[in-house]
Amino acid sequence: MPDRPAETLVLPWPPSVNGYWRAFRGRNILSKRGREYRLESLAAIGEQGFDFWGGRVSVTLHIYPPDRRRRDVDNYSKGVLDALTHAGVWDDDEQIDDLRIVRMLPERENPRVEVTIESCVAAVTDKDTPND
Numbered sequence: 001m002p003d004r005p006a007e008t009l010v011l012p013w014p015p016s017v018n019g020y021w022r023a024f025r026g027r028n029i030l031s032k033r034g035r036e037y038r039l040e041s042l043a044a045i046g047e048q049g050f051d052f053w054g055g056r057v058s059v060t061l062h063i064y065p066p067d068r069r070r071r072d073v074d075n076y077s078k079g080v081l082d083a084l085t086h087a088g089v090w091d092d093d094e095q096i097d098d099l100r101i102v103r104m105l106p107e108r109e110n111p112r113v114e115v116t117i118e119s120c121v122a123a124v125t126d127k128d129t130p131n132d
Contacts, residue, residue: 006118009048009089012040013066013111014079034079041083053090058098058120065103066111073101080113089117096120 014020015033022031030038063076081093097120 003119004051006116007050007053008114008116009045009050009084011044011080011083011113011115012037013064014041014076014083014113016071016075017078018075020079037079038083038086041080042087045084045087045089050087050089052088053095053117053119055095056097056120057090057095058100058118059096060100060102060116060118062102062104062114062116064105064107064110064112064114066108067106071103073103076113077101080115084115 020034021028085093
């Protein structure tokens with residue numbers, strides 16, 4: 001597959017993974033905030049348009065938090081990657097071989113996540129994976 005130019009999508013500020021899921025009757029379900037975020041992200045992705053990404057990808061998340069509170073940057077990737085999968089940007093976030101998260105300066109008026117997707121040569125080959 002030939003290389004293609006990187007693509008950047010801008011998504012709203014996501015809920016932390018700690019607020020993304022809720023326990024209900026012994027199982028984890030998407031929380032109200034998680035469902036709202038998914039809908040907001042679907043709308044944002046639809047407005048920006050995208051080309052489907054098949055194959056292995058590299059993803060960089062530039063996160064612009066709403067304030068300077070202490071945050072674990074890895075707590076914000078789940079909602080973003082799930083929203084991209086749900087929107088059909090790719091088949092599954094399993095396609096990601098390289099994931100980077102970069103904290104940017106806070107932007108109180110426009111907290112967001114800028115997602116850059118690029119083609120990636122797989123670091124793992126079929127002979128390296130166990131047989132199913």
